[in-house]
Amino acid sequence: DAGVTQSPTHLIKTRGQQVTLRCSPKSGHDTVSWYQQALGQGPQFIFQYYEEEERQRGNFPDRFSGHQFPNYSSELNVNALLLGDSALYLCASSHRDRGTEAFFGQGTRLTVV
Amino acid sequence: AQSVTQPDIHITVSEGASLELRCNYSYGATPYLFWYVQSPGQGLQLLLKYFSGDTLVQGIKGFEAEFKRSQSSFNLRKPSVHWSDAAEYFCAVFPHYGGSQGNLIFGKGTKLSVKP
Numbered sequence: 001d002a003g004v005t006q007s008p009t010h011l012i013k014t015r016g017q018q019v020t021l022r023c024s025p026k027s028g029h030d031t032v033s034w035y036q037q038a039l040g041q042g043p044q045f046i047f048q049y050y051e052e053e054e055r056q057r058g059n060f061p062d063r064f065s066g067h068q069f070p071n072y073s074s075e076l077n078v079n080a081l082l083l084g085d086s087a088l089y090l091c092a093s094s095h096r097d098r099g100t101e102a103f104f105g106q107g108t109r110l111t112v113v
Numbered sequence: 114a115q116s117v118t119q120p121d122i123h124i125t126v127s128e129g130a131s132l133e134l135r136c137n138y139s140y141g142a143t144p145y146l147f148w149y150v151q152s153p154g155q156g157l158q159l160l161l162k163y164f165s166g167d168t169l170v171q172g173i174k175g176f177e178a179e180f181k182r183s184q185s186s187f188n189l190r191k192p193s194v195h196w197s198d199a200a201e202y203f204c205a206v207f208p209h210y211g212g213s214q215g216n217l218i219f220g221k222g223t224k225l226s227v228k229p
Contacts, residue, residue, distance in 0.1 A: 042219030104156040
């Protein structure tokens with residue numbers, strides 16, 4: 001079992017560009033959550049996807065959007081990047097009936113210059 | 114609103130010494146509580162969790178935590194720290210509203226350094 005995998009590992013983008021981050025959940029999991037971890041901060045919840053729909057959303061602007069595919073993998077898209085979007089983006093997967101048992105990926109380090 | 118406070122930003126302990134990391138939460142009902150560890154450049158690994166029952170919970174790597182409802186606290190402890198424990202530690206609450214759906218709310222973390 002490969003666990004939760006995220007790609008790419010690192011990414012550098014220019015302010016104003018768009019970025020797509022990818023996440024493959026742990027085998028048997030159908031729910032994917034995304035978190036943003038700014039430097040020196042704890043992770044903050046962005047949104048959660050289940051059955052290809054956004055089920056919950058944190059306090060993030062509409063520039064942050066996502067998608068879940070039929071195989072449960074997910075993408076996080078960020079438009080019009082700001083310097084403040086520089087962070088570690090973590091994906092967590094879980095089963096719909098066991099939301100407390102979340103497994104985290106290694107994260108994608110996004111740097112906006 | 115639910116929140117988690119970790120009062121200590123950075124703690125340094127000597128190898129072999131005991132450790133206690135503090136965590137206070139704000140939540141209207143009995144929370145689900147977690148401690149995670151993050152090594153540099155890594156994701157989060159679950160150390161232990163509390164849902165109900167015995168207020169002293171055991172986790173991996175020799176860690177334990179005690180839930181104290183009266184103090185709204187869930188402090189993490191280890192009797193003897195090893196150099197490999199140097200990492201960042203996050204306390205989190207899962208507002209479950211009686212179900213299993215929800216998301217984690219994290220504190221800002223405590224960075225642990227270990228002196229040889």
